Amino acid sequence: MGERKVFLVFILLLVPDPLFAQVDNPQCPKLCDCVDSHGEMTVTCGGEGLSQIPTDIPTSTIWLVLKYNNLAKIGSHDFKGLKQLKGIDLSHNKIKKISRGALRHLVHLDNIDLSDNALQTLSEETFAAPLAAAKQDGRRFFVFLANNPWRCDCHLKWLAEKYANDTIVYSERLVSCDSPANLNGSYVSDVPLSDFKCDPEVTFVESEQGNDATTPKTDPRVKTGSLKPLSKGATITTICVVAFAVLAVLFIMVRIGREYTTGRQDTGSEIETRPMILTDTREVYM
Ligand SMILES: *[C@@H]1O[C@H](CO)[C@@H](O)[C@H](O)[C@H]1NC(C)=O
Ligand SMILES: *[C@@H]1O[C@H](CO)[C@@H](O)[C@H](O)[C@H]1NC(C)=O
Numbered sequence: 001m002g003e004r005k006v007f008l009v010f011i012l013l014l015v016p017d018p019l020f021a022q023v024d025n026p027q028c029p030k031l032c033d034c035v036d037s038h039g040e041m042t043v044t045c046g047g048e049g050l051s052q053i054p055t056d057i058p059t060s061t062i063w064l065v066l067k068y069n070n071l072a073k074i075g076s077h078d079f080k081g082l083k084q085l086k087g088i089d090l091s092h093n094k095i096k097k098i099s100r101g102a103l104r105h106l107v108h109l110d111n112i113d114l115s116d117n118a119l120q121t122l123s124e125e126t127f128a129a130p131l132a133a134a135k136q137d138g139r140r141f142f143v144f145l146a147n148n149p150w151r152c153d154c155h156l157k158w159l160a161e162k163y164a165n166d167t168i169v170y171s172e173r174l175v176s177c178d179s180p181a182n183l184n185g186s187y188v189s190d191v192p193l194s195d196f197k198c199d200p201e202v203t204f205v206e207s208e209q210g211n212d213a214t215t216p217k218t219d220p221r222v223k224t225g226s227l228k229p230l231s232k233g234a235t236i237t238t239i240c241v242v243a244f245a246v247l248a249v250l251f252i253m254v255r256i257g258r259e260y261t262t263g264r265q266d267t268g269s270e271i272e273t274r275p276m277i278l279t280d281t282r283e284v285y286m
Contacts, residue, residue: 025168051071059081061082063087072095072118080105095114104129114144115144115171116233120143120179121155123155142171152180152191155198195257
């Protein structure tokens with residue numbers, strides 16, 4: 001018995017440190033490694049072939065490393081709740097699409113690495129909220145964009161404008177166009193701003209899916225055509241109403257004038273003279 005008590009006390013003396021450490025550290029997602037160094041939690045879920053960002057990443061996470069996975073898109077809720085994030089490494093994935101709202105609540109974000117992915121385009125709006133917050137706090141904000149198959153059209157013009165303006169927010173090195181074909185291999189920063197254009201016909205065809213080449217031509221015409229006769233008809237009716245009102249006023253004035261003169265001439269009662277006027281005017285009108 002005595003030996004056991006001593007043993008228990010010995011265990012209790014040894015155990016507290018790791019026990020408390022576990023209480024302090026929120027649980028780490030299954031395929032991730034969580035390291036808390038000096039109060040800064042780094043969560044690394046790298047090289048595990050993840051196709052989705054784990055949903056149970058601790059909210060205290062400051063650095064999130066997701067490089068070398070199979071992530072294909074970043075949704076608007078993927079970083080929900082991770083408001084403390086300062087850095088996200090998404091490099092070496094297969095990301096094609098990033099939701100415009102994905103980073104909107106990350107007001108402490110300083111840098112995000114999107115290099116070596118499958119991005120063809122990206123909205124400037126994606127970085128608006130964290131960039132504004134960083135500016136306000138006087139922090140630097142940086143986005144890595146290298147080695148993506150960028151499509152250098154009107155939707156990516158904003159990036160070239162940033163480069164032209166010497167904005168040090170978006171990495172320039174190895175950021176090159178993959179398409180259109182005539183710009184393949186050119187660095188985005190070397191392409192003249194006027195070359196970032198979209199073919200208007202292409203977008204038009206996209207919006208008229210499955211229609212013949214002739215239908216898109218007739219469609220807008222039908223729409224505008226149906227609108228114009230309507231407005232013409234409306235003006236015609238207003239003209240008619242006004243003309244009718246003018247005629248009616250003239251009619252009444254004539255009637256009153258006659259009533260006045262006949263009333264004077266006949267000196268009879270008004271009830272007797274009225275039918276006379278009505279027949280008179282009817283004759284005139286006919
Ligand atoms: C470049 O920066 C100036 C000053 O900040 C700004 O007025 C201008 O609109 C910017 N140009 C582009 C193309 O972003
Ligand atoms: C651009 O050129 C590279 C080789 O330089 C090629 O692998 C790639 O398929 C080209 N992209 C397009 C869209 O033609």
